Amino acid sequence: MLMFPKSLSLVTSSEKLNILGKLGCLLSCAGSVVLIIHSPKSESVTTQAELEEKLTNPVFVGYLCIVLLMLLLLIFWIAPAHGPTNIMVYISICSLLGSFTVPSTKGIGLAAQDILHNNPSSQRALCLCLVLLAVLGCSIIVQFRYINKALECFDSSVFGAIYYVVFTTLVLLASAILFREWSNVGLVDFLGMACGFTTVSVGIVLIQVFKEFNFNLGEMNKSNMKTD
Template sequence: MYEPLWWLGMVTSFIVYSCVAVVGALFLIFWAVKRSGHRKMLVYIAICSLMGSLTVISVKAVAIALKLSFSESNQFIYVQTWFFIFVVIICCLVQLNYLNKALDSFNTAVVSPVYYVMFTILTILANMIMYKDWVSQSATQIATQLCGFVTIVAGTFLLHKTNTSSTDRHAESAPTPPPPPPPPDQICVQG
């Protein structure tokens, strides 16, 4: 019963996507992070999003395996189930590591919306490739989903922009306090 799910993952288009995602993440980890990871938030976010899209696909496969196992068709006898569990663990560890680095290095108010948008785009793309959900949908359903997604992305951008603008205005309107006087042992008396 689990075989059809495994064959969805073995489709050429999904293998190409998975390879591009893994190679892209490895390139970012071993080359881009060393060069500009501490200066450019998108390096960390791209790693998290690429690994996140593979995590979501694998978690969905594990959830289907659990559902089938609870309905008296043990899926844990198949190597494929353990493969998906392994992918979930590895991708989650990489994702959490680089998300923490992004949050440590950059403002959370900036990291969160950018991560949300990039993660969502890549997850939708991976789902479209592996599960082919769009094949059974009408053009109206696809257009409605795209409009909803664009609305969410635009709303996230506007919230971020409004938050940044109000923070900047508040910082500009506050007077800067005078510098503190030097400590007494550093005061020089001219004589």
């Protein structure tokens, strides 16, 4: 996962979440952990040829086309108009770009093995490695740009919680499509993913809907004492 630059921590050091926001963060993180535990397990891909076959699969190519189209719409049309007022715009851009990290890092690792061992396909592996490095580098650079934009406009605690959840969900989705994992999902894992996704959704709603409510646990206790 991406780490926020240290310089950004000074921008939002005084920001606080109310009790419902903190509960939303806890639920979102817990739900995403449940999603990870019950997510489909990746097939073992040990050669460059196997990865290339999966990368060129029509389903995965179609997924990439949809992601690229959504990124173009978000970056050039939606972000300039609604980015500073809607946190999901910047989060969607960063998370969609983050889904490229799974195939890119896997491909770079496999291609590097062929290059270092001077296999007959080392020239082809070098080309693939350079392409994936370029994709990974551009993805990380653009993500940092929009992370900076988001932290200038929104609370770091709110952004961090929602970004973690959406990023994790999209990376799991990209991995499942790339490695064709859905056929191996049993009933227990399906129910676990449904519960995890529901928990994540409730957490995000708590963070977003109640973020303007200015109350904390101390004020709630005082209110109860007055009522008694």
